[in-house]
Amino acid sequence: MDIVKETENYVKLKLLGEGSGHDWWHVKRVYDNSLMLLKHDMNQNVNERVVKLGALLHDIADWKFNHGDEKAGPRAARKWLESQNVAQDDVNHVCQIIYDLSFKGGKSRSPMKTIEGEIVQDADRLDAIGAIGIARAFAYGGYKGQELYNPLILPKENQTVAEYKSQQTTTINHFFEKLLLLKDRMNTRPAKEIAMKRQRFMIDFLDAFLKENQAEDSWHAARLDRYKAMDR
Template sequence: MREHIEAAYNYMVKIHEQDTTGHDIAHVRRVHKLAQTLAKSYPQSNHYVIEMAALLHDTVDDKLVHSGQAYQALNHFLDDLEVLENDKNAILYIIKHMSFRQSKAVGQLQTIEARIVQDADRLDAIGAIGIARTFQFAGHFKEPMWTGETTYDDLRHHAVNLDTLAPSAIKHFYEKLLLLKDLMNTPEAKKLAQQRHEYLEQFLKQFFDEWDSHHI
């Protein structure tokens, strides 16, 4: 099985080595490590499936690649490795269903392996790393840091319709990042998410204090 893990790592590297969106090799390595850490609490889970899915989860992301072609390539890769059919189906199930767009409620994923990998990916979207990745992603797609369209208080009290705001890094915090704490599946991920969520809150308060001081 280790040779499969190494092959999956090398496959991932080829796809992510030029990434400038925050979905780079370092992101995948962190998700892989976090997933392994969370999996320790579930010795009955299939750790091979967890590692493979964690390493390959962004190789088909339609924000980054043409997903149809990417899924076809991934299928060929897993077939060439002669991954067992049950394991292959489990890996692909995780990859297809773990995204924020696919699963916005706790408990929707059918397997513990999927819940673990989803938690690991979501943990890397919050905290200090999550903040850095958000601004990197926005910069890559030429979105501003913030547009100044509304106030911190209105955002904090949900007094503004996010759909009316132009895309920006800060908007993404309210659309996604601040929601992730309550979408974790496993107890260990919930603990880690609480700490990282508090850091997001501190950052936003500081950001708006500084933004407002320069926009009188």
């Protein structure tokens, strides 16, 4: 039995058609990103199967859709992997990756414990930035019923885990609260290089968005100028 292929079919069946941006195609891109990053780390002792399973199962039960329960994903992944008789060490490793990888507010760096975890985390975060990241941000904001933009609501940077989970925000604020922070939190060299290009794309988008709104909004404009300066 090919456990990776079986897991791919299992996840695809569960997430195909999901509408918040955490769908099967997001998982497929994270999986493909992981394979790309793996090529750059094959000189290290990397458990390729753990990387593949971690990428495929990383959103099987995201805490955002499970009442904030951070153990929902690892629990669902463990149930599936043990039903497929995967070695217990690999099960534990995959579940630890799933538990650790999520962004949990600006104050938390969400460090990974292994190179396998760093690869899956980078692969997931690359899909949260750039053109795809912009599309997913607005898909999720619509799913959550958030305002697109409100110049009177300011982002809350450097949030705690509890603040990040509970705060009502806008989709534009989400860029300042999370997405623009991810470039400097990549673990692997190739992910850092890709993130730089995707960061520029997001900055250009936000610059155009704020200019087209013509709102009295000195905070967002000033903070974006800071990111522009950092990106030069």
